[in-house]
Amino acid sequence: MKSRILSAVAVSLLLVLTLFSVGIPANAQTDKPVVGFVTGAGGLGDMSFNDNAYGGLRRAQQELGFSLNVLEADATGTAPADKVEALVEQCDILVLLGAQHTHHAREYAPKHPDKKFIFYEEKVAGIPNLASIMFRQQDGSFLAGALAGRVSRTRKIAFLGGTYVAPVAAFAQGFLEGVKEVAPDVTVDIHYITPPGDFSGFSNPDRAYAMAEEMFANGVDIIFAVAGLSGNGVIEAARRTEGRYVIGVDSDQDDMAAGKVLTSMVKRLDVATYLQVYRAVTGNFKPGVTDFGLADNAVTLTDMRHTRNIITEPVIEEVNALRLKIISGEIVVTDLRP
Missing domain, CATH: 3.40.50.2300 (Response regulator)
Known part of the structure; x- marks a missing residue:
């Protein structure tokens, strides 16, 4: 690899x-x-x-x-x-x-x-x-959260970060606020692979796979993985689990498990x-x-080319409208970056 x-x-x-x-x-x-x-x-x-x-x-x-x-x-x-x-x-x-x-x-x-x-x-x-x-990234993550909030069927969503560090926390906060904007009834669990200061959480896909597998078994149906190489383990867990999905990060990861990666929050x-x-x-x-x-356009969601069967056009239109509101300042996403 x-x-x-x-x-x-x-x-x-x-x-x-x-x-x-x-x-x-x-x-x-x-x-x-x-x-x-x-x-x-x-x-x-x-x-x-x-x-x-x-x-x-x-x-x-x-x-x-x-x-x-x-x-x-x-x-x-x-x-x-x-x-x-x-x-x-x-x-x-x-x-x-x-x-x-x-x-x-x-x-x-x-x-x-x-x-x-x-x-x-x-x-x-x-x-x-x-x-x-x-x-x-908090702004792009807000859109990913809104998308997940509309698509989730179990009403349980999770965020998995490599470790707690300000840029990753910004992803988590934006994602949480996006979910709550459109679906306040949805539960969002936030997890990290390793404790603060341990950056090996970004390079342990086996550990991430195990954590994702457990989350899926407990009813979570969408995980936003912000964990570098470890995120590949979450994608693999979603690929192997019926009715479960992942949101990719940084690069366009939609092709890594076509139909199971709802979108990617690209930086x-x-x-x-x-x-x-x-x-x-x-x-x-x-x-x-x-x-x-x-x-x-330095932070954006992908075109969701493999998941249009579960993401309806009204949802895409709503996400696009939220994007414009963030750009205009009508919506201000919490910025946790130092």
Whole structure:
């Protein structure tokens, strides 16, 4: 699985220049620096968070021809400080994926003002050579929750996160609020695979499968899995269980169990990574916090192509109406991100 990169990511990258106003000069030149990439928990091959970001990075590499060094998180879900420090020494640009690497971003960017740092999932402001990339996942999760609330037949839904960390908690909160917006009678159980501080919860699909199997047996019919590689275990449990469904995350995971993945709450890490690395390599680096959301299609549900038999057109129209209300500010989803 480690060598597999989502084909959906490659296809979706063709849309990159239509999603954001990128401001990249057509004739930009580069001296081909070295780019380092530190993955999040689970590493490459998760068919979700890491593969999505890596797809954007690879497209930038193919267009610009820079060297790329990859450091995968270890079994704990984090990258050891000594290995990160060694990678920083080797690279001109460093991409750090995942909130567990906040301390690396805060430590190494000020120590190396001549290098560019791109960091995801938590706000790190005030460092002139660091770009902090955020996504309003709570807004997309609200829509996923509204969809689940309308579709659930057992009136019991669950959220399964890798571990409690602010970006994942934002997913959970948005999902809960979306369910309650349309179906206040539906029960929403929130679970995490590992306790706070243990990022191995994002790389344990067997444990996630067992937890999902138990939830399904207890009457839950839809699980929103925000757990990286572990989410694949939830998808497999849904595939094997009659009348049970899952909502995918980060990448378009609808094809992984066609008809059992209601939709996926996609975060365009591919687009953000491509854009930020391209800018850094071509001399257009923009430090500070950038927040991507529904308005620029950086957070979105999939088209539910395999589940239209159970998701009716009125439900889709309602979800689209809720999307517009969030964009306009008529609905404000709680933001738990620091």
